[in-house]
Amino acid sequence: MSIMISARDLTRTYQTGDIEVHALRGVSFDIQRGEFVAIMGPSGSGKSTLMNLIGCLDTPTSGSYTLDGLEIDQLEKPLLAAVRNRKIGFVFQQFHLLARNSALENVALPLAYRGGLPADERLERAAESLExxxxxxxxxxxxxxxxxxxxxxxxxxxxxxxxxxxxxxxEPTGALDTRTSEELMGLLTDLNRSGMTVVLVTHEPDVARYARRLLEIRDGLLQRDVPTAEAWAAQDPHAPHLPASPVERARRVGRLPVARHWRRSA
Amino acid sequence: MSTHEQPLRRAEVAPATEAPAAPDIAAEEEEDLWEGGIGWPETLGMSLSSLRANPLRTVLTALGVLIGVASVVALLAIGRGSQASITASITANGANLLTVRPGAPSSGGVRGAVGESSSLTLADAEALANPQSVPDAAFVSPEYSGNAQLVAGSLNLNARVTGATAVYPSLHNNTLAEGVFFSDEDNRASANVVVLGANVATNLFPAGDSLGQQVRMNGQSFRVVGVLASSGGGGFGSIDDGVIVPLNTALRKLFGARAAVGNSFSVSTIVIQAASSDQIDAALSEVEIALRNQKDLPLDGSGDTFSVINQASILATVTQTTQMLTLFLAAIAAISLLVGGIGIMNIMLVSVRERTREIGLRKALGAREGDIMLQFLFESLALSGVGGLLGLALGSAIALAVGASGVMQVQLSLDAALLALGFALAVGLFFGIAPARSAARLDPITALRYE
Structure with missing residues (x-):
């Protein structure tokens, strides 16, 4: 197996006014080609920041990030866009489809940004993908x-x-009901079995369970890196399948502000 | 803790522990990332499709530019048309003309009113007609004008009567609709013949049989030998509403215009035609010098009792005035075009905000900043371009309708059309840049999460 993702001491610091927010404090891991990895963590853990870095939507403050042999960390913006276009397929919680375009046109859109493909070939490939x-x-x-x-x-x-x-x-299932979520995760599992490397960001243990490896982020650090089978076998008090507290649930749906001191005491 | 060193060292080590060929392949691939990207035809297609998605908004936004361009085009056409018709009516009196009138020129302080003293005489005209004193003149034509009651049968009217020589028609660009102009022989003989202006002929002889008929003026009978073709131009004392008799007939028999001093006759004006347009200025100074000599006036012009009016300078003044007026109107219209541009900017800013998530998505899928910028610039350019083209059509239609109504003369021109269209596109570009840039600079992460 060859390495698909190599992250070394990734940090990401946001400057909001005079306050520095350390969203990631040094995260290192490798993901092999063909793996199915779930990244979990509570809100404010740095999970989304890590996803942005993996997705080349953002660059790390320090550390190195290599994707499919390309060193991403300090690439210029247009090159980052090209990397996103060629190396990464995004699936968002809110689908983000263009309402005025047909399914076929929506699927063909990334190929337009790649360039060099005539329109009929783009639509042909989009049709294959939809099938x-x-x-x-x-x-x-x-x-x-x-x-x-x-x-x-x-x-x-x-x-x-x-x-x-x-x-x-x-969070690909965040806007779907349970049965549809299961179908969708089945599809992602199938894709992984046919060789696709899949990285899944979620806070739902039921969804994370479909992956074979779990990266758990907490307070900007990698807390656990275990096979999912082990993660749920161990009766860890922090095991993600345990029901969340009402405060935690409220925060997940965005009704409570993230309070750092609360998380420290928890 | 050496937190600064660690990432650097590991970054260097990591690729080395991998396959040794990896860095080369990666470098090649990085080169390759600069290649490709979306082409502008695809981007234009995306812009047009978002404009189509909101037809009412698109039409209303383009309407601002449409009205601006239409008013620029229509006002320029009307302005240029008026200018052309004024120029035509001035040059209809004849080209390269200098007109000498009695009375001091008005420039350089307060002088006596023009025509205050009847100081031009037939002798002055004869002096000017001398080719040695005014070599640049082709024709010299003394003219006398007065008013008289014209009677033909039961019809009568008061008209301006001009006494002139046989060169009058060639000097003033008049042609005859019927008959002939009187000859030098008629002038020498003070013959009682008259040439009618077009309107006078139709008023006195509604049946159109004026030729050979008798017209009475001041108790004398005149035979109609010719009728002038209508000269069209309305202003500047059109000859259409007057009649012309031989100069000697007017001076001696009709008006008895004997000069107050000397043994000569007064004339109202002396019209001189320069041999060519290049010789007008030379002819003008020759005329002034010749007249000062003839009348024993100071040669520096301080005691002039006459003034020489240069038709070309009147034309230049009038042309300049109408041009200024046209530009002024077009500038006001251009302001409305500018307002249309602000409308485009407003809508584009709203559109960028509304489509924040779409922009975030496009960026996530690989759109570069330049691609997003171009997409929004194309949208504002398409809005102003379509508005401009439709405005061009509407403005031309308005101008043609005004022209067809006969109220004003209009003149559509290609350069005015291109100017208006170019200005519209420039407005679209200018007011499109800020929204397009704000769209291009959106952070994809925040844009995707935008509610």
Whole structure:
């Protein structure tokens, strides 16, 4: 197996006014080609920051990040855009489909930004991609004519159309019901089995369970790096499958501000 | 804790522990990342598709530019048309003309009113007609004008009567609709013949049979030998509303215009035609010198009892005035175009805000800042371009309608059209840059999370 992702001492500090927020304080890990990894952690843990770095949407304050043999850490912005286009397929919680375009056009969009492909070839590849996620029959539908699960499948087809090195899913089931979530995770598992490297960011243990390896982030540091099988076997008091406290649940849906002192005491 | 050293060392070590060929491949791939990217036709397609998604907004925004361009085009056409018609009516009186009038020139302080003393005489005209004193003149034509009651049968009217020589039609660009102009022989003989202006002919002889008929003026009978073709131009005492008789007939028989001093006759004006437009200035100074000599006036012009009016300078003044007026109107219209541009900017800013998540998504999918910038610039350019083209059509239609109504003369011109269209596009570009830049600079992470 070769290395797909190599992160070394990644830190990310945000400057808000006079206050420095250390979202990541030095995280190192490797992800091999073909792995299925879940990144978990409570709100404010640095999990989203890490996802932004892995997704090349942001660059680390310090440390090095290598994706598929490319050193990303200090790339210029246009090159970062090109890396996102070629190496990464994004799946977002809110699907982010363009409402006025058909499923087919939505899926073909990343190929337009790659350049060099004529329009009919782009649509052909988009159609193949849609068939792969089981939506070959609904290519001409607009997003609002599709169910949530179908919309997320379109988003996955869009992520796959560039034949990326890495599929990066950010809470992909966050807007779906349980049954649809299971179907969608089944699809991601299938894709992983066929060789795709999948990184999943989630706070739901039921979703994380589909991955084979768990990276748990807390307070900007990598707390655990274990196979998911072990993570749930051990009766760790911090095990993510334990029901969250009401305060934690409220914070997940954004009703409470993140208070650092609370987290320290917890 | 040497937290600063650690990441550096590891970053160097990490690729080395991997396959040795990896750095080369990576470098090659990094080169390759600069290649490709979306082309402008695709970006233009995206811009047009977002404009189509919001048709009402697109139309209303383009309307601002449309109205601006339409008013610029219409006002320029009307302004240029008026200028052309004024120029035409001035040059209709004849080209390269100098007109000598009695009375001091008005420039350089307060002088007596023009025409205060009837100081031009037939002798002055004869002096000017001498080719040695005014070599740059082609024709010299003394003219006398007065008013008289014209009677033909039961019809009568009061008209301006001009006494002139046989060169009058060639000097003033008049052609005859019927008959002939009187001859030098008629002038020498003080013959009772008259040439009618077009309007006078139709008023006195509604049947159109004026030729050969008799017209009575001041108790004398005149035979109609010719009728002038209408000269069209309305202003500046058009000859359409007057009649012309031989100069000697007017001076001796009709008005008895004997000069107050000397044994000569008064004339109202002396019209001189320069041999060519290049010789007008030379002819003007020759005329002034010749007249000062003839009338024993100071040669420095301080005691002039006459003034010489240069038609070309009147034309230049009038042209300049109408041009200023046209530019002024166009500038006001251009302000409305500017307001249209601000409308575009407003809508583009709203659009960038509304589509924040779309912009974030596009960036996540690999759109570079330049791609987003271009997409939004194309949108504002398309808005102003479409508004400009439709405005061009509307403005031309308005101008043509005004022209067809006969109220004003209009003149559409390609350069005015291109100017208005170019200005519209420049406005779209200028007011599109700020929204496009704010779109391009959005951080993809915050843009994707924007609610």
């Amino acid at each position: 792969r996620v089981g939506l070959g029959e609904r290519m001409d539908h607009k997003p609002q004519e599709l169910s949530g699960g179908q919309q997320q499948r379109v988003a996955i087809a869009r992520a796959l159309v560039t034949r990326p090195a890495l599929l990066l899913a950010d």
